[in-house]
Amino acid sequence: MNNALTIMVIDDSSTIRRSAEIFLSGAGYRVVLADDGFDALAKLADHRPALVFCDIVMPRLDGYQTCTLIKNSAAFHATPVLMLSSKDGLFDRARGAMAGSAACLAKPFTREGMLAAVRAHATSSPD
Template sequence: MTEALTIMVIDDSSTIRRSAEIFLSDAGYQVLLADDGFDALAKLADHRPALVFCDIVMPRLDGYRTCALIRQNTQFHATPVVMLSSKDGLFDRARGAMAGSAACLAKPFTRDGMLAAVRAHTTSSPD
């Protein structure tokens, strides 16, 4: 078995972070949690996640700006970011795409939905 991929989940809701952590860790992934964009950016370089799930509505630094900052960083420009949105609207998807997100996952998400997003945007093989 290869080393488990690290997945970062950025959300200001402890309930959402905990649900995502359970879904992902039960599926064999390493999970890195951040409660806002600044926390995530501080942890990014040390852990180098294969995929980032990022809530849109967060205090201090919203998900769009967090995603854009991740994508602008030369070390992480290829890291897929999947936006987490409580509103599954066209505007959120379009604005997320403009910020550089790979996809948008509606909240509340299911285990299967989250794992499908991971499979769609990562690969187990090394670069």
Template sequence: MTTAQEKNGLKIMVIDDSSTIRRSAEIFLNQAGYQVVLAEDGFDALAKVNDHNPAMIFCDILMPRLDGYQTCALIKKSQKFHSTPIVMLSSKDGLFDRARGAMVGSDEYLTKPFTKDSLLKTVREHTANLEKTQA
């Protein structure tokens, strides 16, 4: 474990059916010292979320089997995870998509392809209080 990981080591879950997006997010987050849990779709995420207890979740919208809106709604309905920040990921940047994300409980919306800076800025904004309590 690197010094950065020892410093904050928060777990961030990335749910996306694109291996490229998952890998990019994993690299960016690992370099910043976060632990990363990857899930290929909503069902995979639901199976992993309880075991890993992520501090924050990035969730793609368009996925097979269980889409991001359904995944977000199911996670937010859980007593344990209702306050866990969930950021929707999508290549669409429409008002309808953002509103639908907010309706199912997402905390923010990040357009793909995201940059390292935009991803890390989003994580910092949503985990600032958690990092202080763990420091």
């Protein structure tokens, strides 16, 4: 895949980040990893991801807060944010939607599930 889309994965678990990186880079995507919301916000402008996977439960800045900050920024309000939740509950989905999340992917996720989510939600980057 030339002109590969960039996808950001925000999760405080190195295991989850590594799994996501293997799945996504194996499918030809460029992957940017962040270990929490602050790390992600610092990397957004440099990498301009076409899609963001964001864990809900993280220290310092949780996934809902991170998603809200991304969606409230002029530069990234159109970037789809998909929440990663270890508890696939209705409350998580509703709260994620209120924060501006496009969808919620349950953990542990499969390669197929993650790639299907990317195909469903990623937009081609404008550049």
